[in-house]
Amino acid sequence: VTDVLLSSSVGWSLLAALSALWIFLGWYWGRRAKSLDGYMLAGRNVGLALGTATAVATWITSNTTMLAPQFALQLGVWGMVGYSTAALGLLLFAPIARRVRALMPGGYTSAEFIRLRYGRRAWGVFLVISLFYAMTWLVSMAMAGGKLLEALSGIPYAWGMTVILTVCVLYTLMGGLFAVIGTDFIQSWLILVGLVVVAVAVLVNVSAETVHAELAVRRPGLLMVLMPAAIMAFFNNMLFGLGEVFHSNVWWSRAFAMREGVGARAYGLAALIWVPVPIVAGFLGLAAPALDINVPSPDMAGPIVAGTLLGDVGAVVVFVLVFCSLASSIDSLLAATADLVTNDVVGGWLRPDADDAVLRKIGTRVVLALGAVTWLVCLPNVGTLATVLFFAGPLVGSAIWPVLLGLYTRRMTGGAATLAMVAGSATGLAAYWGIGWYTGAIVGTGVSFAICLVALRSADDDFEWHRLAGHRAPEVAR
Amino acid sequence: VTTLAVRSRRGLSGLALALVVAQASIVRGASVATPSPRAPTQAAAPRLEIGSVGKTDGHVTLVWTLADETALTDPVFELQTGATPTFDAPRVAYVGPDRASFRSGLLEGTHWYRLRVRAADSPDLWSPWSEPVPVEIRPYALWAAWSVFGIGAVLVGSILVFLFVVSRRPLGGERVA
Numbered sequence: 001v002t003d004v005l006l007s008s009s010v011g012w013s014l015l016a017a018l019s020a021l022w023i024f025l026g027w028y029w030g031r032r033a034k035s036l037d038g039y040m041l042a043g044r045n046v047g048l049a050l051g052t053a054t055a056v057a058t059w060i061t062s063n064t065t066m067l068a069p070q071f072a073l074q075l076g077v078w079g080m081v082g083y084s085t086a087a088l089g090l091l092l093f094a095p096i097a098r099r100v101r102a103l104m105p106g107g108y109t110s111a112e113f114i115r116l117r118y119g120r121r122a123w124g125v126f127l128v129i130s131l132f133y134a135m136t137w138l139v140s141m142a143m144a145g146g147k148l149l150e151a152l153s154g155i156p157y158a159w160g161m162t163v164i165l166t167v168c169v170l171y172t173l174m175g176g177l178f179a180v181i182g183t184d185f186i187q188s189w190l191i192l193v194g195l196v197v198v199a200v201a202v203l204v205n206v207s208a209e210t211v212h213a214e215l216a217v218r219r220p221g222l223l224m225v226l227m228p229a230a231i232m233a234f235f236n237n238m239l240f241g242l243g244e245v246f247h248s249n250v251w252w253s254r255a256f257a258m259r260e261g262v263g264a265r266a267y268g269l270a271a272l273i274w275v276p277v278p279i280v281a282g283f284l285g286l287a288a289p290a291l292d293i294n295v296p297s298p299d300m301a302g303p304i305v306a307g308t309l310l311g312d313v314g315a316v317v318v319f320v321l322v323f324c325s326l327a328s329s330i331d332s333l334l335a336a337t338a339d340l341v342t343n344d345v346v347g348g349w350l351r352p353d354a355d356d357a358v359l360r361k362i363g364t365r366v367v368l369a370l371g372a373v374t375w376l377v378c379l380p381n382v383g384t385l386a387t388v389l390f391f392a393g394p395l396v397g398s399a400i401w402p403v404l405l406g407l408y409t410r411r412m413t414g415g416a417a418t419l420a421m422v423a424g425s426a427t428g429l430a431a432y433w434g435i436g437w438y439t440g441a442i443v444g445t446g447v448s449f450a451i452c453l454v455a456l457r458s459a460d461d462d463f464e465w466h467r468l469a470g471h472r473a474p475e476v477a478r
Numbered sequence: 479v480t481t482l483a484v485r486s487r488r489g490l491s492g493l494a495l496a497l498v499v500a501q502a503s504i505v506r507g508a509s510v511a512t513p514s515p516r517a518p519t520q521a522a523a524p525r526l527e528i529g530s531v532g533k534t535d536g537h538v539t540l541v542w543t544l545a546d547e548t549a550l551t552d553p554v555f556e557l558q559t560g561a562t563p564t565f566d567a568p569r570v571a572y573v574g575p576d577r578a579s580f581r582s583g584l585l586e587g588t589h590w591y592r593l594r595v596r597a598a599d600s601p602d603l604w605s606p607w608s609e610p611v612p613v614e615i616r617p618y619a620l621w622a623a624w625s626v627f628g629i630g631a632v633l634v635g636s637i638l639v640f641l642f643v644v645s646r647r648p649l650g651g652e653r654v655a
Contacts, residue, residue, distance in 0.1 A: 073582050074537055092637065095645040219583025221536045228623035229535040235630020242637060289583075296578035297539070400637065408644040436534075442630050449633060 005307045005315040011153020014316065015160070018323050019167040022183050023174075029182035030175020036356040039176035039363055040108060040339050041257040046181060051258045051266030054181045055090060056273050057188035057328035058250060061141060065191075065325050066148070068278035069285030069302035073295065076215075076222030078230030080282030084275050085238045089245035091271035096246065097255035097263030099407050103468045105260075109336075110252035110403075111344040116468050117406040118414035125421045127344060129399055130249060133392045134337040135377075138330065138370070142378045145326045151300060152307075152319050161378050164323070168330040169371035172338075173364055177257055180331045187324040192273075194321035199280045201309045202287050211283075214290035222286065233438040236393070240441040243396030246403050250336040338366040390437045394428020394444030401445070401452040409456070410463040416455030424448030521549050521605040526557075526593040529578060531613060537582035538613045542593050552598035560590045563610050581613075589613045 006014075033039040046054070064083075071079035104113060111130055115123035146161025155163075171179045215222050224230075245251050255263045284305040288295050293308050295301045303322070306314045342363040347354055354362070402417035428444025435443075522545035529539035544553060557572040557579055558565060571591070572579050575598075581589075593608040 073580070074532070074535060076583060088634075092641055095641055099645075215583065221583035221585050223583075224585075226620060226623075227536070228618040228620055229532070231620075231623040232618065232626040234627060235634055236626070238634055239630065242634070294572050294574060294576050295580045296576050298537075298580045298582070301580075404637070404640060408640075439626060442626060442633065445633050446629060449636065 005151075005303065006153040006319060008154040010316075011149065011155050011319065014153075014319050015149070015155065015163055015323070018320070018327075019163060022167055022327060023171050025183050025186070026171020026175045026179035028175075030171070030179040033174075033176040033178045036360045036363070038178065039360055040335075040343070041253060042177040042181055044257055044259070046254070046258045046262065048262050048266055048269070050181050050185055051254065051262050052269045052273070053188040054184040054254060054332070055251075055267055055270035057184035057191065057324070058254075058332040059086070059090060059270065059274050060188070060191050060277055060325050061137075061329040064277055065195075065281050065321060066144065066299055066302055068281035069288075069305070070298040071278075072282035072285035073222075073288060073298050073301050075230040075233060076219075076224065076227055077286070078225075078227055078234060080279060080286065082230065082234045082237050083278040083282060085234075086241035086278070087271040087275040088238060089241040089271075090267050090274060092242065093245045093251055093255075094264040094267035094271070096404075096407065097251075097258070097267050098261075100252060100255045101258070101260055101263050103407070103465060104256070106469060107256050108253070108343045109340050110247060110249045111340055112348070113252070113468065114402075114406070114417075115344065115348060117463065118402070118412075118417045122402070122414045122418040122421070123344070123348075125418050126247070126399065126402075127340070129395045129421065129425065130247060130340060131337070133244070133248065133396055134250075134333055134340070135374070136392045138333045138337065138374050139377050141326055141330050141333065142374050143381065145322075145330070146378065146381070148303070148322050148326075149319075152303060152315070152322065157381055158379060162375065164326055165330065165371055165375055165378070168327055168334060169367060172331050172334045173367045176363070177253065177335050180335045181254075181257070183331060184328050187328040190324045191321055191328070192277075194317045194324075195277060195280050197317050198284065198306045198310065198314070198321075201314065202283060202305070205309050206287055206290050211287050211290040215286065218289045222289075229438070232436070236438045236441045239397050239400070239445045240390070240393040243393070243398075243400050243441060243445065247396050247399040248336070249340050250332050253336045253339055334367055334370055337370055338363055341366045341370070390440060391432070393437075393441035394432055395425045397428055397441035397444035398422075398424025398448040401449050405452055405456065410465075411456055411459045411461050412452065412463075413455060413459050413461045416452060416459065420448040420451040420455070423451055519549075520603055521553070521595050521597070522546060523606040523608045524553075524555065524593050524595045526591060526608040526611050528611060528613065533614060533616055534618050536584040536586075536615050536617060537580065538584065538589075539578060539580050540591055540593075540611070541578045542608070543577070544595065550595065550597050553595045554598050555593055555595050556604070557591060557593050558607075560592075561587070563590050563612070565590065565592065565610070584613070584615045586615055586617055589615065 032043065037044055068080065068083045071083050100107065107113060111123060111127050114126040142161050142165050145164040146157040149155045149160030150157045171183060221227060258266055281302055285301040288301055288305050291305065293305055295304055303318045306318045310317060342359055346362050347359050398421045402420050405412040406417060424444040424447045427447045428440050431443035432440030524542050524544050526540060526542045529541040531538045540557065542555065544550060554573065554575060556570060558568045559571045560566065560568040571581065590610050590612055592610045594604045594606065596604045
C-alpha cells in the first residue's frame with residue numbers, strides 16, 4: 001500500500017520537467033529585461049492577452065484550488081459562491097488600473113503612490129501593511145507548495161518547498177516581470193485546462209442533482225440558505241479580496257506594466273475568466289460526500305476528489321495544476337515585493353540618489369534575499385493555510401478607502417489616511433481575535449471608512465495631481 | 479480500480495494524507511492487501527477523539543488510533559453517528575482504512591460518534607465499539623449573522639457606488655502625461 005497519489009519518482013520527474021521549463025522560459029523571455037523599466041515593469045508595454053492571463057494566473061493561487069473546495073465543504077453552497085466573489089476585486093480594479101496608469105505614467109509601485117499622495121508617515125504605515133501582507137502570502141504559498149507536493153507525491157516538505165521557491169526565484173531573477181508575465185500566460189492555460197478536465201470528470205461521475213440529493217441527506221447544513229457562519233463570512237471574504245487587490249503592488253505593478261488603454265479591459269476580462277474557477281474547484285468539495293469519498297483534512301478535499309475520480313491522469317493533472325497555481329503566485333509576489341523594497345525602501349529612503357542602473361542591480365539582490373528569507377521562515381513548517389491567509393484581512397481592509405480616496409479626491413489628507421489605516425488595522429485585528437476571523441476585514445474596513453468620512457467632511461486639502469508623476473519620471477507633469 | 483486510503487499524521491493541519499490509486503499506467507506501489515499471518519482475533523476497541531471542532535460552523539474532524547497498533551496489519555474502521563448516546567437510529571458515516579474524517583454540514587444539536595475496527599480479512603470479527611464521543615454544534619444566532627452581513631453589505635455597497643460614480647468622470651485635467 002502506498003501513501004500518496006503519485007510515486008515519488010513520478011513526482012520528482014514532473015517537478016524536474018516543470019522546473020526546467022519555467023527556468024528556460026524565464027531566461028528566454030528575460031533577455032529583454034536590461035533596464036529598470038524592463039526588469040520591474042516589462043517595458044510598460046504589456047498587451048491585452050498577456051495582461052489578462054497574468055491577472056488570471058496570479059489570482060488563481062493554491063488558495064483558490066485548495067481553499068475553495070475547503071470552503072464549500074465547510075460552509076456549503078454559500079462558501080463556494082462566496083469565494084467566487086473574490087473576482088470582484090479584479091473587476092473593481094479595472095477602473096483603478098486605468099486611473100493609476102493615467103495619473104502615474106512613470107510610476108513603479110503602490111507604496112510610491114501613497115508616498116507622493118499622502119506623505120512619508122502614511123507611506124511608512126502602508127509599507128508595513130504591504131510588506132506584511134506580501135510576506136504572509138509568499139510564505140503561505142511556499143509552505144502550501146511543500147505540503148501539497150508531499151501530500152501528492154511523497155516528496156519531503158522541505159525539498160518540495162525548496163525546489164518550488166528556488167525555481168521561482170531563479171526565473172524571476174533572470175527575467176523580472178517579463179519572465180513572470182510570460183510564464184503566467186502558459187501557467188494560466190495549464191490551470192484552466194486542468195480545471196476543465198477535473199470538472200468534466202466530476203460531472204461524468206456524479207450529476208449536480210445527485211450531489212444535491214446526497215447532501216440533503218448526509219450533510220444538510222451545507223445546503224442551508226440560512227447558515228449563520230457562511231452568512232457572516234460572505235462579505236468579510238469579499239472585503240478581504242478587495243483590500244488585497246486594491247493595495248497590493250502585485251496588481252499595481254501590472255497596471256503600470258500594461259500599455260495605455262489595456263489595464264481596464266485586461267482586469268475586467270480576467271475577473272470574468274476567474275469567476276467560475278472557485279465554483280469548479282468548490283464543487284469538488286461538495287461532491288465528496290455524494291461520491292462517498294472520505295476527506296480526513298478539509299484542505300485536501302480538492303486533490304483527493306480529483307485523484308479518486310481521475311486516477312493516474314488525475315494525479316498528474318492535480319500535480320501540474322498545483323505547481324502552476326503556486327508558481328504563478330510566488331513569482332508575482334517575488335517580483336512585486338522586490339519592486340516595493342527596491343523602489344520604496346532603497347530608492348525612496350536608504351539611497352534616494354541611486355540611479356536606475358544601480359536600482360536594477362539592487363533589484364536582483366532583493367529577489368534573492370526575499371527568496372532566502374521566505375525559505376528560512378517556511379523551513380520549520382509552522383501554521384496553516386487559512387490562519388495565515390485571514391490574519392492579513394483587517395490590515396488590507398483598512399487600506400481600501402485611503403487608496404480609493406487618494407486616487408479620486410483632492411481633499412483627503414495624509415494624516416487622516418494614516419489614522420484610518422492604523423485604527424482600522426488595530427480594531428480589525430482585535431475583532432479577528434476577540435469575535436472571530438469572519439469579522440476582521442469587516443471591522444478593519446468599517447473603522448477606516450468611518451475615519452475617512454469624518455476626515456473628508458472637515459478636510460480642506462487641495463492636492464495637485466501632477467505631483468503624482470514621481471521623482472523618476474521627470475518628463476511628465478512638470 | 480481506484481482505491482483511496484487516507485491516514486492521519488501526514489498532510490495539512492497536522493492531519494494525514496495517504497492516497498492509493500491502483501492503476502497501471504504509472505508505476506507505483508500496488509495496493510494488494512496481504513493476509514495477516516496470525517489467526518484472526520477480535521481487536522480491542524479503538525480510541526476515537528475530536529481533532530478539531532467548528533462549534534459555530536457545524537463541522538468536526540474526528541481522529542482515531544488503535545488500542546494496540548501492532549494488533550492489526552490491515553485495519554478497517556467503521557464510524558457511526560447518531561442523535562443519542564445509545565445510538566438508537568445509527569447511520570454509518572465511514573467505512574475504510576483512514577485514520578481521520580472531516581464531518582461538515584452538521585445541524586444544531588449534539589451529534590454522537592463511535593468507532594469499531596476489524597481486520598481486512600475478517601469481515602465479521604468487529605472489535606467492541608469505542609467510547610461514544612459527543613460533538614456539540616451551536617451556530618451563531620441568525621440576528622447576529624445578519625447583522626454582520628448587513629454591515630458588510632453596506633461597506634461593499636459603498637465601494638461599488640463610489641467607484642461607479644467616480645469612474646464616470648472624465649480624467650480631464652487630472653491626466654498628467
